[in-house]
Amino acid sequence: MEKFKACKSCRLLFLTGxxxxxxxxxxxxxxxxxxxxxxxxxxxxxxxxxxxxxPGKYAIRVK
Ligand SMILES: [Zn+2]
Structure with a gap:
């Protein structure tokens, strides 16, 4: 499974960068x-x- 990072500010999920x-x-x-x-x-x-x-994929909760 791909490992997404989440932005703590806007909660966007993304893979690279x-x-x-x-x-x-x-x-x-x-x-x-x-x-x-x-x-x-x-x-x-x-x-x-x-x-x-x-539009995009977001994390519902970030820690
Ligand atoms: Zn962000």
Whole structure:
């Protein structure tokens, strides 16, 4: 299984790099649980509540 890193700031999950591709934060963690994928953040109330700034895969919780 692929090992995702999570951004502690926006909770985006990604595989490569040492900075978050979304917000450029370097505050990353590999301790995260749960995953949620947003496709259409404009139409998704959950995405808005979650604070997702772009479509993608996010960690539900980060430590
Ligand atoms: Zn981020």
């Amino acid at each position: 040492n900075t978050c591709p979304m917000c450029n934060s370097e505050d990353l963690t590999d301790k995260h649980s749960g995953q949620i994928i947003f496709f259409d953040i404009e139409k998704s109330e959950i995405a808005k509540k979650f604070g997702a700034g772009a």
